[in-house]
Amino acid sequence: MSGWTRESLFAALKAAGVASILGWVLVLSAGPALADPDPAPGDPGVVAPPAGPPPPPPLAGPAAGQDLAPSIGNAPFAPPRLVPANGSTVGVAQPIIINFPGLVDDSGAAESAVHVSSVPPVPGKFYWMKPTQLRWRPLNFWPAHTAVTVDAGGTVSSFQTGDSLVATADDATHQLTVTRNGAVEKTIPMSMGMASGGHQTPNGTYYVQEKLPSVVMDSSTYGVPVGSTYGYKTTVELAVRFDDSGDFVHSAPWSVDDQGKRDVSHGCVNISPTNAKWFFDNFNAGDPIVVTNSSGGTYSRHDGSNDWQN
Numbered sequence: 001m002s003g004w005t006r007e008s009l010f011a012a013l014k015a016a017g018v019a020s021i022l023g024w025v026l027v028l029s030a031g032p033a034l035a036d037p038d039p040a041p042g043d044p045g046v047v048a049p050p051a052g053p054p055p056p057p058p059l060a061g062p063a064a065g066q067d068l069a070p071s072i073g074n075a076p077f078a079p080p081r082l083v084p085a086n087g088s089t090v091g092v093a094q095p096i097i098i099n100f101p102g103l104v105d106d107s108g109a110a111e112s113a114v115h116v117s118s119v120p121p122v123p124g125k126f127y128w129m130k131p132t133q134l135r136w137r138p139l140n141f142w143p144a145h146t147a148v149t150v151d152a153g154g155t156v157s158s159f160q161t162g163d164s165l166v167a168t169a170d171d172a173t174h175q176l177t178v179t180r181n182g183a184v185e186k187t188i189p190m191s192m193g194m195a196s197g198g199h200q201t202p203n204g205t206y207y208v209q210e211k212l213p214s215v216v217m218d219s220s221t222y223g224v225p226v227g228s229t230y231g232y233k234t235t236v237e238l239a240v241r242f243d244d245s246g247d248f249v250h251s252a253p254w255s256v257d258d259q260g261k262r263d264v265s266h267g268c269v270n271i272s273p274t275n276a277k278w279f280f281d282n283f284n285a286g287d288p289i290v291v292t293n294s295s296g297g298t299y300s301r302h303d304g305s306n307d308w309q310n
Contacts, residue, residue, distance in 0.1 A: 075153020094286025189260025200296025251276035
């Protein structure tokens with residue numbers, strides 16, 4: 001999907017004036033359990049947190065890879081908070097997130113004050129999620145074991161990527177295939193979002209944002225009464241969140257007979273308790289989860305988890 005462009009964000013802010021600026025603040029964090037229960041007995045979906053060697057050589061450019069010289073002391077923003085945190089190890093789909101403490105007047109100058117470098121060099125691009133948050137991601141997944149340094153006007157974070165661990169959920173086969181560094185490591189029978197009620201899991205490239213050993217999923221949090229046809233409120237174990245709209249890979253003992261055969265969930269990827277334990281133990285912040293061959297279209301919400309649809 002296409003997100004906010006830098007130009008549209010700041011043009012809108014200029015037109016709206018200071019009085020309406022506060023209305024732009026979008027909360028990009030875990031919220032109350034959303035939804036994805038399955039018909040029997042009831043599974044749901046809810047709706048983060050996702051590192052390093054000495055500074056490597058500079059990349060080549062904000063949008064395609066060109067050197068972004070650091071502007072320590074001249075940055076048009078106060079010290080930001082950077083994700084990933086310094087010293088962390090993340091998956092190969094993890095974007096760089098720069099959270100500014102306030103609105104940035106000059107988006108171009110802000111981008112010019114951010115320097116991203118890596119070993120090996122990796123081309124990427126800037127994009128704005130909201131007027132106080134700039135992101136940068138590689139054009140394709142990071143290579144495994146890449147060392148990355150971010151300098152945002154003197155605020156520095158160095159992190160690294162781990163193995164290239166990728167889960168592909170294919171709705172045509174109802175299988176979740178996991179590859180590690182290009183080799184198939186595990187194939188897991190699954191059940192995704194059912195067509196009834198429009199609960200199909202959207203196609204798209206996502207990444208792990210949060211892991212919850214246990215979470216209560218409640219359809220009333222997004223307006224569907226618990227007692228209605230598609231309502232539910234249930235506790236789900238071993239939940240790995242991959243978007244901000246309530247979709248998880250999680251344990252679903254109630255749908256084991258359907259896994260590998262048909263879709264019965266409200267959007268989540270249902271797998272057996274044993275497979276869910278393996279998935280929970282192996283997948284971490286930034287590891288990619290790719291959904292393909294779903295009849296639900298492409299993920300189109302501008303909610304902070306659509307980086308790879310940008």
